[in-house]
Amino acid sequence: MTAATRLLRGVPPEYRDRMMEMAHEVAFDQDTRIFEEDGTADRFWVLRSGAVTLDLNVPGRRPVTVETLGPGDLLGWSWMFPPYQWDFGAEALSPVRAYEFDGADVRAACDADPALGYALTRVVAEILAHRLEAARTRLFNL
Numbered sequence: 001m002t003a004a005t006r007l008l009r010g011v012p013p014e015y016r017d018r019m020m021e022m023a024h025e026v027a028f029d030q031d032t033r034i035f036e037e038d039g040t041a042d043r044f045w046v047l048r049s050g051a052v053t054l055d056l057n058v059p060g061r062r063p064v065t066v067e068t069l070g071p072g073d074l075l076g077w078s079w080m081f082p083p084y085q086w087d088f089g090a091e092a093l094s095p096v097r098a099y100e101f102d103g104a105d106v107r108a109a110c111d112a113d114p115a116l117g118y119a120l121t122r123v124v125a126e127i128l129a130h131r132l133e134a135a136r137t138r139l140f141n142l
Helices: 003-008 013-021 103-112 114-141
Strands: 024-028 033-035 043-049 052-056 064-069 089-092 096-102
Touching (some): 043 103, 096 103, 103 114
Antiparallel strands (some): 033 089, 043 096, 052 089
């Protein structure tokens, strides 16, 4: 499986193929703001190349980078859970190519096929658990 579809490695092939049918390719120039914290989360991306920083607004300071994502990584999970608002901001650290998915379309596909919904939810949950552990380790090292 290519790095660009690593997100779906835990999804059975028939669901992976269905997901990729919903994807379209996009590109972001370096320094492009992809989304803003608290904005409407209506899509997500699987990075094919480049790097994206996730940042958090801190009152009285510049946004703080909390993580850098690269090829194969999921960018955006807030599309999956109400109120569908971004928890972080995101900016292209370098030129980025990605597969983009419409959140409402993917949620509708998951509602129509609960097995797809379960498989995708499980993969996203594993990614979130990994990122939480990584954040915990970074905080511990401070």
